Amino acid sequence: MCGIAGFISHKYSKENGSRIKRAMVLQNERGNGLGAGYGAYGIFPVYKDFYAFQVMADSNWAIDEVTLYLKEHFWVAHKEEISIWDKVIQDHPQFMRYFLQPKLSSEDLNPDDFVIEKVMHINTAIDGAFVLSSGKNMGVFKGVGTPRDIYEFFRLDEYQGYCWIGHNRFPTNTPGWWGGAHPFNLLNWSIVHNGEISSYGINRRYLESNHYLCTLQTDTEVAAYLLDLLVRRHGLSIYDAITVLAPPYWSTIERETNLEARNRIIALKVTYESAMLNGPFAILAGFDKGIFSITDNTKLRPMVVGNADGYTYFASEVSALYEMEENLAGVTTPRAGQPVIVYYHGEG
């Protein structure tokens, strides 16, 4: 069991994290204090064209290694410690933030692939260091603690964002550690996830043959990497990518009478069989153009959606929607497997 909340301002109106905190604190019982986290978009306007690396490390040595490595491969526009309030959680790793431009050589295909490769290197080759997030104008803040602890620890009152997502965790299959909390991030993708990905074994093998390394000891990271592979590398639309992750049943496809549509969905499903997610899940994902939610085909995990003027809200529980906005225009419960995609104004 885990708790999820998130909201998006369709027109990029910014605010601090207090509303997402309230929704997460309300859903405190859905976690056990072993992991919570937040993702925020639009928080680094000054450096919005730079990759914002938020790095966690368990020693000075690891921080130094990461800094050296990043300086070798990037122009570092700015480097700062991520400000924390360590009275809340005394036993914590160190956090550093870097704003970067890749030093691309002629062989490098594109800056995003370059960044992914460097993130994978830090996560696997530098002992004790992990990249919490690597997107532009966004950041992920997460760790071992309750939603209130993590919010206060990272001083999220001080950030202004137009899309926020939050998560608290009841870890069962993997240890509760700072890197293992949600959201999971790669470039501008950040994923919060309630459930368990039973298809993890094959998703991971599929990603590994596409040069993504799964290092975070938990199943959710595959969703972030799959989205990057499908949307950015293979050029699928968000809707097609979601269809890959949570495709319709074969029995539904057989009832499709439009032959062209039917063949297309069969092609999508057989091409990306190894990317399909199975098991109970509700996923909320932020990306550069908006936010979306999906659930498994049996809807074994909850997801509710609320609308109000210029905003869309997502949460595990209806009460959390009202905690973010008292005057909701409507609350809907998406059917099993039915995605909800919200684009920023002008992006859809």
Next chain:
Amino acid sequence: MTVSVSKPGARATFRPLFDLNLCDGCGQCAIECTFNEIKMVPQGDKKIPVANLLACGACHRCEVMCPRNAIRIEENPLATRTHGIWTPHHIQRVHLQAASGSVALTGFGAETDLPVLWDKMLFNACQVTNPSIDPQREPMETITYLGRKPEKLSDVEDFSALVKNLIPLQIPIVFAPMSYGSINLNLQKAIARVAKKLGLLWYTGEGGLHKDLYPYADCAILQVASGRFGVSPEYLKLGRGYQIKIGQGAKPGIGGHLPGEKVLEGISETRMIPLYSDAISPAPQHDIYSIEDLRLLIYAIKEANDYKPVCVKIAAVHNVAAIASGIVRAGADMVYIDGYRGGTGAAPNIIRDHVGIPIEIALAVVDQRLREERIRNQASLIVAGGFRNSADVMKAIALGADAVAIGTPVLIACGCHGCQRCSSGKCPWGLTTNEPSISERLDVDWAEERITNLITGWHHEMQEIMGLNGIYDIGSFRGNRLILRGIDLNEKELSILGIKYAGE
């Protein structure tokens, strides 16, 4: 083979015991024994059965058919002095070959007691954190598409052309190639009917396609093997796909031979060879001496039939991963791998039991190799060789197989008890014989029902195994090696299989 009683090694390993209190002397057993090893002899006012203790192979036909349940097959004790090396098995083999001077033939699959790694792998199951799914209440889908798939959707120009050349299976089980000749038309027809009815595939083997089975060609993979039997322009248009046979698990690297006395009318016509002439399948295909030659044949067949999928069948041998990779790059849409324990109608004993590697290992290394080379999408993997039940099948799917081919379980479903005398032409169950008086024993409708039942039962079990792992679509089971844990396996075996040890 003639062996006289006075010579050593002439005793059967099995014998029927007749309970004369129950026997009413009807003589059915003597009729059933196609090896003529049971004689009815007068005793008092009735006749009683007497078995020749030279040749019982434990086919159990007499026992099953006895209307009075008066027969029991048991081992015929051979009181050989205990010896760790020279077991009765080996002593008997030497005696038999000393008598015959020939290669000792056998049927069925390898009988050695090498470990079966399927038995050392266990499934995971959901508890608490992820709910299992009840296949009685929720959809539980096993549909599988065989054939070449694109790496990414944008590679597809024409969706209908892509789908047309994929083969959908309702259940990822196919019927292994058993040629008309090695089995009879009744059995092949029953298999073909089940394939069509359940949405599966059947493989013809190398004996061609009998005219009666043309209605089942759309769910058949027709074989092109080294003897080219039955390959005609028409044949190259009929099938759902084609299979080039390079090797067979029971006898990798050697050919086949259907003796002339078995080439009766239907077989002669279907194979397009003269009546009573030996049908010899050479060891290599005489136009394939390299991977380039294989590529030529693959594309020759594709050109002849509008690019229907082509499958290449090989035996699992030491270098199978590299060979499979080459086959995929040569243009095959399916790679069919037949493991060490694969069955046969006739193979030299010494080759059946000593050549090749088990399918578990071959599958694990091939799937991994194709993924590392990023060509796994280009061909489906069909594996065969000693699959005994639905758990074996699902373990293979979890290791990475697209589908599993079964042959021996089909024979067993239709009565076979594993006497291993398939090549004798006297199969008492009417399966691996074309002698009309015996093959008529197999009723097509009955065989169809038995095979249907077997597959339906396995399918239910496969759905249970998926559901208890919280997986509703077999695509998420396929290649998902985290579902498996090893027990009683060493580090090397675990690493080759790509699975963790129980408790990890």
